[in-house]
């Protein structure tokens with residue numbers, strides 16, 4: 001592998017690892033907040049126990065999310081110094097403001113966990129809201145840098161010089177809102193379905209109708225309702241993201257759909273693989289005219305194909321598959337939550353069939369897979385540019401060589417952390433059973449939150 | 454003041470704040486490892502009580518620091534990115550292990566010991582590597598080939614100056630954190646832990662002073678331009694040493710305020726912090742106008758004026774919003790008797 005390829009793989013691996021913890025780190029506080037609010041409303045201690053157990057999980061995940069995020073932030077400068085030089089000059093605001101979001105999250109997270117029993121309930125809820133806002137804010141702001149990479153604005157670029165810099169115009173670049181909303185909504189989807197996975201699994205492991213079974217059933221219903229709503233909103237907003245691609249990065253949309261010829265009434269290809277030789281999508285299902293409609297809300301919309309661009313500026317063709325994985329999982333998650341809610345609330349059945357519980361267990365990992373696919377699609381689909389039509393990835397990379405050994409070391413550390421975090425979570429919840437927490441909570445929760453075993 | 458000078462002052466302020474906080478943080482992790490088996494003194498408990506709520510906040514400062522470098526001095530960020538690839542990556546790897554295992558050690562109680570050892574050892578290596586950025590900016594270890602900068606690791610790690618910096622970073626980390634933990638133990642009424650940390654402080658204070666002299670001594674030989682500039686401020690340097698001796702009074706003398714207690718750790722913490730503040734001001738001033746000697750100066754690396762203005766405004770607003778949060782945090786964890794004097 002040449003050094004550029006290693007740099008790309010190394011950074012991509014860092015991000016792919018960080019995003020698991022980061023996304024759950026945005027989604028889980030939303031779920032904790034929902035549980036706390038339900039507790040205040042119903043006074044059912046099960047909800048406060050959920051809040052406590054999810055908070056512990058969150059605290060453990062932070063132990064990996066924060067250092068890997070720190071790696072991501074510093075690695076940007078180490079591997080892509082040319083890129084960060086431009087960002088520092090033109091687009092410093094999101095990173096700068098993100099720091100304040102991190103501080104808010106870190107300060108109030110410690111307060112929520114380590115001072116839970118010393119502060120008033122309203123202050124607990126306020127701390128939690130600030131944690132959730134801090135996490136959301138950091139996600140939205142970092143995504144803004146990514147949005148800028150796709151739709152750079154706020155400067156004039158002439159002869160390699162950046163002139164007339166307006167950092168606020170760069171901040172409010174055209175795709176900021178669409179992209180940020182998509183990332184925020186999809187993180188809530190992940191938060192909800194990850195919790196749902198665990199709940200569904202525990203329902204299979206515990207006797208039907210037992211106290212613990214009911215506890216997990218309540219958790220599952222929160223996750224189906226919230227997950228369903230957010231999955232639906234994600235899809236609507238994802239549709240808008242695709243329209244932005246049509247407008248601002250047409251070659252990315254063309255590669256995502258495997259479209260080679262520019263045409264109106266363009267077909268939508270679902271599944272299959274893009275074949276360079278025959279310039280078509282093989283083994284996919286074609287929905288006639290649908291792509292034109294999706295891109296511009298009318299069948300007459302002309303969608304630009306890859307052949308209008310020189311081949312060296314094409315994104316890799318495999319992003320078609322990544323796009324399909326994301327959209328496919330998104331659609332599936334909507335169906336799963338609708339099915340679950342109808343079964344429970346409309347048909348009033350109080351027991352899910354076993355195969356459906358298994359589907360729910362898979363829904364969490366699937367949501368994470370959608371996030372991974374979506375991000376790799378978005379970043380790899382931008383190639384060969386790091387800032388669209390301004391700065392190429394190759395130009396921005398470090399001049400250092402022999403990156404291979406660093407790549408191996410970072411992967412080793414990610415493997416260690418990945419195994420350790422799963423092990424620690426399993427250990428903690430094996431030692432600290434649901435019933436222990438429920439008992440603690442019923443005794444007017446003396447030291448529920450800071451209890452450790 | 455010129456904008457670039459304001460910017461470097463802000464950056465220096467971040468470096469200073471991070472240096473003090475990181476010192477306490479990594480030091481506390483180390484002490485929590487050293488006293489792991491001495492349950493009776495509760496020295497480990499004290500270190501953990503300080504560490505658990507604060508490490509995340511401290512970590513955020515390192516991110517703030519990196520962001521400040523590239524948003525204020527993007528050209529310097531380019532060179533830093535290139536030359537710091539190896540040391541920076543090693544720091545990141547150690548930091549990842551240290552933070553993760555620190556959190557895990559508080560959750561997986563049965564495996565606390567090995568987890569504490571990993572995070573304690575990884576943590577104490579980090580200050581030594583972090584401080585190496587300073588000698589690297591002095592320029593002597595950077596080779597330029599076809600206009601691109603490269604760090605010469607062999608030259609770096611055969612230089613006595615580098616080792617003086619590393620030694621200083623590690624001893625002063627241990628020194629300052631033992632003072633802080635002594636103060637924290639006293640506020641928590643844990644007198645056995647207090648005596649342990651005071652003893653450590655008494656030993657480490659003189660050692661870190663020696664290390665500081667070693668830095669000056671090696672600088673004189675290897676980087677005369679910085680040394681000469683620093684000597685122009687000799688009165689300030691001497692003034693800073695006075696504070697070191699005030700810290701000594703806090704360590705070795707009986708308390709003026711409380712009968713029967715030896716030492717006034719809070720006085721020492723404050724005096725040492727002031728001493729570092731003055732000394733690092735002198736060092737920073739001597740370093741100017743270079744960020745990386747001799748090619749990158751604060752003027753040549755400075756960002757676009759529009760961006761600077763926008764960033765500066767966010768600093769002011771951000772600080773105004775965060776300040777009450779920091780204050781509340783301090784009250785809950787540094788100044789709340791119920792938290793400090795809890796039993797388990």
Ligand code: HDD
Nearest residue numbers: 179183186189235238239241242327330370371374375378
């Ligand atoms: C749970 C995760 C999830 C789900 C269910 C979806 N997405 Fe998504 N999508 C993401 C998670 C995601 C993401 C990981 O968050 C991305 C990567 C970059 C970004 O901005 O968001 C993304 C990017 C992304 C982009 C590219 C934006 C760009 O390259 O700038 C498009 C066009 C869509 N999405 C469209 C959709 C559509 C039409 C969906 C229909 C169901 C959909 N997404 C579901």
Ligand code: HEM
Nearest residue numbers: 008012015016019142143145146375376379380385386393
């Ligand atoms: C967190 C989820 C993310 C994942 C999984 C991800 C994944 C990737 C991958 C796989 C690459 C390598 C692309 C290639 O060379 O083919 C890459 C490159 C890159 N990404 Fe992302 N990315 C994520 C988020 C972001 C964000 C939020 C930003 C904005 C700060 C960003 C900025 C970059 C940059 C600067 C590069 C390197 C240059 C390039 O290859 O274009 N990434 N990312």
Ligand code: HEM
Nearest residue numbers: 021022025026065066069070072073102135139512513516
């Ligand atoms: C869009 C994808 C991303 C999302 C949603 C995201 C979100 C988060 C969240 C919520 C945290 C808090 C820790 C946690 O909850 O696990 C975090 C930590 C962090 N992230 Fe990311 N992040 C993303 C991508 C990035 C990228 C590309 C960078 C690098 C520039 C980055 C840098 C950081 C840093 C430095 C931290 C540690 C903050 C601290 O010290 O408190 N993140 N991220």
